[in-house]
Amino acid sequence: MAQLADSELTELGRDVARQLVGADTVKAVEVKAGFDSSDEPAYHFWFRWDQDPDWQLMGLMRMRLGQKLRDELMARGDEGYPYIHILTPQDWEKRAGA
Amino acid sequence: MPDPAELLAVARLLAEGGTEMPPSDAQLRRAVSSAYYAMFHTVVRAGAQRFMGPGNEACPGYNLIYRGFTHSRLKDVCKRLDVARLAPRLQEQLGRQSVGQDMRNFASGFVALQELRELADYDSRAVLGQSDAIGSVETADLAVQAFARTAPEVQADVLALMLVSSRG
Numbered sequence: 418m419a420q421l422a423d424s425e426l427t428e429l430g431r432d433v434a435r436q437l438v439g440a441d442t443v444k445a446v447e448v449k450a451g452f453d454s455s456d457e458p459a460y461h462f463w464f465r466w467d468q469d470p471d472w473q474l475m476g477l478m479r480m481r482l483g484q485k486l487r488d489e490l491m492a493r494g495d496e497g498y499p500y501i502h503i504l505t506p507q508d509w510e511k512r513a514g515a
Numbered sequence: 516m517p518d519p520a521e522l523l524a525v526a527r528l529l530a531e532g533g534t535e536m537p538p539s540d541a542q543l544r545r546a547v548s549s550a551y552y553a554m555f556h557t558v559v560r561a562g563a564q565r566f567m568g569p570g571n572e573a574c575p576g577y578n579l580i581y582r583g584f585t586h587s588r589l590k591d592v593c594k595r596l597d598v599a600r601l602a603p604r605l606q607e608q609l610g611r612q613s614v615g616q617d618m619r620n621f622a623s624g625f626v627a628l629q630e631l632r633e634l635a636d637y638d639s640r641a642v643l644g645q646s647d648a649i650g651s652v653e654t655a656d657l658a659v660q661a662f663a664r665t666a667p668e669v670q671a672d673v674l675a676l677m678l679v680s681s682r683g
Binding site: 453454455457466472473476477479483487488491498500501502503504505507508515 | 594597619623624626627629630631633640644649651652653654656657658
């Protein structure tokens with residue numbers, strides 16, 4: 418299984434977010450590689466949502482971003498499953514401070 | 516019998532919290548978990564009704580099928596459905612190249628929420644915010660709607676795959 422470098426993953430996350438929601442909406446992306454609860458390769462992508470929260474849209478974008486990243490990763494031979502976290506700036510800070 | 520709509524409503528109440536106090540960590544964790552279980556019970560109810568037939572909820576076989584679905588098997592199948600084009604073995608099993616966008620939306624929502632639910636229920640270090648909780652409710656709501664829109668024949672084949680581990 419091919420595995421992308423952290424910098425490539427972050428750039429991929431940024432690209433996909435730019436395509437699907439726009440650069441003004443998501444201004445920060447973080448990625449962590451590891452394993453999921455099934456012990457399978459996984460990536461956790463965190464996106465900071467810098468507009469007023471539109472929860473329904475954010476719920477939809479969790480699916481869209483995940484599917485697009487899954488397709489992009491698989492096209493690169495990477496079977497790691499992408500898990501998507503879309504956070505408001507407040508929750509982004511809360512996570513960073515933990 | 517667990518009602519997916521009630522579970523989703525409970526999840527929403529917990530995630531939104533009160534007007535004066537933000538939701539507690541326990542409320543956020545239970546919101547994520549309840550949103551996931553709304554999806555889980557949507558699937559197992561659909562499976563039991565499909566394979567036992569409508570109106571047979573009181574039959575022992577209904578509960579056997581209901582209890583026959585497992586979280587790990589559902590996640591495994593949903594991961595394999597969350598692709599643009601199904602793997603050859605899955606194409607052979609399902610007799611189609613893809614399951615359609617609605618089933619894919621359900622599958623990706625299910626995998627995402629099962630993982631978050633694992634964190635919410637079992638990981639003492641997990642830091643959950645309202646984004647995770649309300650986002651989970653919205654994702655579950657959209658996924659349940661997507662599942663309901665799936666073509667009946669696709670839904671039946673996927674439910675069979677979720678219930679039975681095939682050989683060969």
